[in-house]
Amino acid sequence: MKVFEVNITIKVVDFFKQNLKKNDLIKVNQLLKEFCGISEFFDNQNEISELIKILNIEQNIISEPDRAEYGDFQTPKNLSDLTCKLLQTKNINPQIVIEPTCGKGNFILSVLEHFPQIEKIFGIEIYPKYVWETKFSILNYFIINSQKQKPEILIINKNIFDFDFQEISKQHKEKNILVIGNPPWVTNSKLSSLNSLNLPQKSNFKNHNGFDAITGKGNFDIAEYIALMILNNFSNHNGHFAFLQKNSVTKNIVFDQLKNKYSIANIEKYNFDAKKEFSVATDASLFYCKLNQKHSTICNEYDLYEPTKLKYQLGWFKDKFVANLTSYSELHEFDGICPNVWRQGIKHDCSKIMELEKINGQNINKYVNQNNEQFEIENDLVYCILKSSDLKTGIINQSRKYTIVTQTKIGENTDFIETDLPKTYQYLNSKIEFFNNRKSSIYNNKPKFSIFGVGDYSFKKYKVAISGFYKSTEFSLLLPNNDKSIQLDDTCYFIGFDKLVYAVYTYIILNHKITQEFLNSIIFFDSKRPITKDILMRIDLLKIADKIQFTGVSEFYESKLKQLDISINEQGWIEFKKSLKNRPKINEIDLFSTIYENEMS
Ligand SMILES: C[S@@+](CC[C@H](N)C(=O)[O-])C[C@H]1O[C@@H](n2cnc3c(N)ncnc32)[C@H](O)[C@@H]1O
Incomplete structure (x- = not known):
């Protein structure tokens, strides 16, 4: 009932x-x-x-309110049990247990079952209904298990952000602590889209600057904030910390260890199937660490369902943060600065209007947009464009989609379209409300029909390109279509070339085993956008090129690129390598993480 x-x-x-x-x-x-x-x-x-x-009366069933703002994904009992079983193998014996957002209380029930020495349990939860559910479940547990030892249990109905952990910390300095749970799965940007106040007061807890706030770097998971609350209060106590959380939260905690230096070690993550356990399509794991230790900056990665087999070690190798320390330690010499600046493709935030297809594939200037409207425009500004999903094959010289490239550089005046290209202007202007309704502030006070991610580099004839979103590190080689360079959308990255042979050499280096293994050692494939400009700029093309004999280059060319019918010779390879000695200027490197990249992440 x-x-x-x-x-x-x-x-x-x-x-x-x-x-x-x-x-x-x-x-x-x-x-x-x-x-x-x-x-x-x-x-x-x-x-x-x-x-x-x-x-004395039967109750009616009450409908559930929408709890999106509370990141409410209750842990199934088998998962809280599995977590406790794993902790048991570490011979831990907590006296004080803290479940910071205890929900319906499954973690509390599991610790009661697995750790008989507990003296006191604190469960905090914002939702009164769950507070009751936890209390009733504990009561039920002791009705069934009346012989079991009973710790003191406090189930507190409070907002975690107003909760004073210092008090518990002070009172139980000498005790062995276990902080365990599954904090809310929600980000501050989701909360602001819901106009929710379920946020800590100090929302800029990572001290991001104003620019980062605009670009999205200020976005954070509430779980990360709560994990840091715990570490701030308990990292110097004897004990252990175990949270189910998104992999991105674990990655951030380990990343920030270099500066935060919390007294934690034996940091581990145990991947589980979040789809199966919580019906959530995200990569998540159990984060575990031992408190009150010499600070560590490395995390061992396992599978929760097969927890004895070490998969990888992620963390810091000197001043580099990497996904696979073992392979990186053999490849770190290739971690440098790419001599060519990687660029992100075009961003327009107006796909309904700017993503076009040719009608029936005819070779005339008739197009259909995403609203299924047909129209005819001049060819001048129309370019082939590739999205991430198009970047699967080696050589590409055509596309499914087209776009209108209204500028040749950011902020360029677009008045010429009205005078020189009347049909294009008429089409774009008839859709002006779509452009004006774009949410991103980067379009404020910019010329009509402005786009981003455009510059000289966009019009280079030859490109090597990769998607930022796929779990593959294979690069594609783009050739011009009808003598016009092929464009990419802002989910992709590329380097542009005037000479085909330089694009070919670069393509061969990038797809070489050394580069592929190096990238796999530094990329966190469970990120939303695993491949970024920052990652690509770390590829030291020259150092890798120096490891490749010309015979290897020509074999690759013969087996995969022969159709290009260009002349490849050792002298050309040597000259190309010489050209790689020019490093990009430092201010270009500073700008790698662009506004639009972060907006998408
Ligand atoms: C992901 S659920 C997990 C619940 C429980 N820890 C478990 O493992 O089943 C997160 C819980 O956090 C609670 N919560 C959300 N915001 C909170 C806040 N500001 N203070 C306390 N609890 C909160 C939610 O109501 C929900 O029960």
Whole structure:
């Protein structure tokens, strides 16, 4: 039956029917504490009276409110049990357990079952219904297991962001602590889109500057904030910390260890299937570490369902943060600065209007847009464009889609379109509201029909390109279509070349085993956008080229690129390598993480 909006078992109903004959608050709470360890089970007399009333009547089913802003994904009992079983193998014996956002209480039930020495448990939860559900479940547990030792248990209905962990920290300095749980799965930007106030007051806790806030670097997971609250309060206590969280949160914690230097070590992550456990399409794992240790900046990666087999080690190798320390330690000499600046493709945020297809593939200037509207425009500004999903094959010289490239550099005046290209102007201007309604602030006060990610480099005839979103590090070689360079959208990265032979050499180096293994050692494939400009700029093409004999280059050419019918010779290879000695200027490197890249991440 439902009590205080939660399901309670027949055993709990019977328990209350037998024991709530007297309704004195102090006595009832005393009885419950003796029976199941929970302190102050009821906050006030009214709650007892209400329960007595409810137990005599059948309850209607109450519909669930939308809990998106609370990142509410309750841990299935088998997963909280699996977590505790794993912790048992580490011979941990907690005296104090803290579950910072305990929900319906499955972690609390699991620790009760797995760790008999616990003296005190703190569970904090914002949702009163879950507070009741946790209390009733614990009561049910001790009705069934009346012989078990009962720790003192506090289930506190409070907002975690107002909760003072310092008090617990001070009171239990000498005790062995276990902080365990599964904090909310929601980001601050999602919360702001929901106009939610379920945020910490200090939302810029990573001290990002104003620019980062605009570009999206200020976006963070609430779980990360809560994990850092725990580390700030308990990293110097003896004990352990175990949270189910997104892999990106774990990665950030390990990344920030270089500067934060929390006293944690034995950092581990145990990947689990978030789709199966929570019906969430994200990469997630159990984050574990030992508290009060010499600080570590390395995390061992395992599979939660097969936890003895070490998969990788991620973390810091000197001043570099990498995904696979073992292979990186053999390849780190190739981590440098790419002599060619990687560029991101065109961003227009107007796909309905700017993503075009040719009608019936005819070789005339008739197009259809994403709104299924057909129109004819001049050819001048129309270019083939590739999206991430098009970058699968080696050599590409055509496309499914087309776009209108309205500028040759960012901020360029677009008045010429009206005078020189009347049909193009008429089409674009008839859709002006789509351009004006673009949300991103980068378009504010810019010329009509402005786009981003455009410059001299966009019009280079030959390109080597890669998608930022795929789990593959294979590069494609783009050739011009009808003498016009092929464009890429902003999910892709490329280097542009005037000479085909230089594009070919670069393509061969990038697809060489050394580069592929190097990239696989530094890329975190569980990120939303695993391949970024920052990553690509780390490829030291010259150092890798120096490891490749010309015979290797010509073999690759003969087996994969022969159709290009160009002349490849050792002298040309040597000259190409000489050209790689020019490093990009330092200010270009500073600008690698562009506004639009971060907006997409
Ligand atoms: C991902 S669920 C996990 C619940 C529980 N830890 C478990 O493992 O099943 C996150 C929980 O955090 C709670 N929560 C969200 N925001 C909170 C806040 N500001 N303070 C306390 N609890 C909060 C939600 O109501 C939800 O029960």
